[in-house]
Amino acid sequence: MESLRRRLYEVLERARDDDPLSSAVDIAIICVIVVNAVAIIVETLPWVTPGLARALRGLEVASVALFTVEYLLRLWTARYRRPAQGGVAGALRFAVSPAGLIDLLAIIPFYLPFLVGVDLRIVRVLRIARFLRLLKLGRYIRSVALFGKVLRDRRDELLITVMMTALLLLVASILMYYIEGDAQSDKFPNILSSLWWAVVTLTTIGYGDVVPVTGWGRLLSGLVAVMGIGLVAVPTGIVSSGFIEELAKRRNAGREETPPAGRVCPHCGRPLADGRPLVDPIAAPSAHLDQDDE
Numbered sequence: 532m533e534s535l536r537r538r539l540y541e542v543l544e545r546a547r548d549d550d551p552l553s554s555a556v557d558i559a560i561i562c563v564i565v566v567n568a569v570a571i572i573v574e575t576l577p578w579v580t581p582g583l584a585r586a587l588r589g590l591e592v593a594s595v596a597l598f599t600v601e602y603l604l605r606l607w608t609a610r611y612r613r614p615a616q617g618g619v620a621g622a623l624r625f626a627v628s629p630a631g632l633i634d635l636l637a638i639i640p641f642y643l644p645f646l647v648g649v650d651l652r653i654v655r656v657l658r659i660a661r662f663l664r665l666l667k668l669g670r671y672i673r674s675v676a677l678f679g680k681v682l683r684d685r686r687d688e689l690l691i692t693v694m695m696t697a698l699l700l701l702v703a704s705i706l707m708y709y710i711e712g713d714a715q716s717d718k719f720p721n722i723l724s725s726l727w728w729a730v731v732t733l734t735t736i737g738y739g740d741v742v743p744v745t746g747w748g749r750l751l752s753g754l755v756a757v758m759g760i761g762l763v764a765v766p767t768g769i770v771s772s773g774f775i776e777e778l779a780k781r782r783n784a785g786r787e788e789t790p791p792a793g794r795v796c797p798h799c800g801r802p803l804a805d806g807r808p809l810v811d812p813i814a815a816p817s818a819h820l821d822q823d824d825e
Contacts, residue, residue, distance in 0.1 A: 536611075539604055539607070540611040543601070560601070561668060561672070563594055563598075566590065570590055574587050592641075595638050598638050605625060605631070605634065606622045606625060612624070637667060677774070677777060678774075684773055685770065689766055692765050695762065699755070700733060703733065704729045705725070707728060707729065714748075732759065733758070733759035733762065735759050735760060735763065
C-alpha cells in the first residue's frame with residue numbers, strides 16, 4: 532500500500548522526463564481543463580440545443596468526478612511533500628495551500644447546491660466559478676509555474692509599484708474633484724467618482740465619458756496621462772527582467788549539471804575548472820585538494 536501511495540504521488544506531481552505515465556496523466560488533465568473552458572463558453576451561446584446542453588452537463592459531471600478523485604488522491608499522498616510532518620499534517624498543509632485551495636474551489640461549486648439550500652441565482656454564480664479550473668493549469672504547464680515564481684521573487688518591487696500607482700490615483704482624484712467639482716458637479720460629484728476618471732486617464736485608455744473642461748483640469752489630466760505611461764511600463768519591465776534572470780539561471784544550472792567531456796576528475800567525479808589539468812591524487816594529493824577547494 533505504501534509503495535502504491537508513493538507511486539501515485541510521483542504520477543500526480545509534475546511529470547519527469549523519464550516517467551511516461553506521469554506525462555500522460557498531466558496531458559490528460561490539461562485536456563480536460565481546456566475542454567471545460569470551451570464548454571463554459573459554448574453553453575452561453577444562443578444556439579445550444581437541449582441535446583447539446585445534456586452533453587455539456589454530462590461533461591461537467593464527469594470532469595467534477597475526475598477532479599474530485601484527483602483532489603482526494605493528492606490529500607492521500609500529501610505526506611510525501613514534507614515527509615517529516617506525517618500523513619494528517621501533510622494533508623492539512625496541502626488543503627490550505629494555494630494549489631489545494633484552487634483544487635477545492637474547482638469542484639466545490641458543483642457540490643454546494645446539494646449540501647445547502649441556496650437561491651438559484653446564487654447557483655448560477657457558483658456555476659460561473661467553474662472557470663477556476665483553469666488555474667489548475669499552473670501545476671502542469673511549466674511556463675505558468677515560471678510566471679508564478681517570477682511574481683513571487685519580484686513581489687517587493689511590484690508592491691512598491693502598486694503603492695505608487697494607488698497614491699497617484701488618490702492624489703489625482705482629490706485634485707480633480709476640487710478643480711472640476713464646481714464646473715461639472717454631475718461628472719465629479721465626489722472623490723470616488725473622480726477616481727474613475729483617474730483610473731481611465733492613468734492607464735491611458737481615455738474612454739471620453741468624463742473629461743475636464745477647465746484649463747487647470749486639462750493640465751492635470753495631461754500630467755496624469757504622461758505619468759501613467761511610465762507607471763504602466765514599470766511592472767512590465769520588472770516582470771520581463773525577472774523572466775530573463777530566471778531563464779538565465781536555469782540555463783546556467785543545466786550547464787553546471789552536464790560538464791563538458793574531459794573536464795571531470797577521473798578519481799572523484801567532480802567537474803574541473805577551465806584551464807586546470809587533471810591531477811593524479813595519489814601522485815600529488817595536495818594539488819588535487821587545492822583544485823577541489825577552489
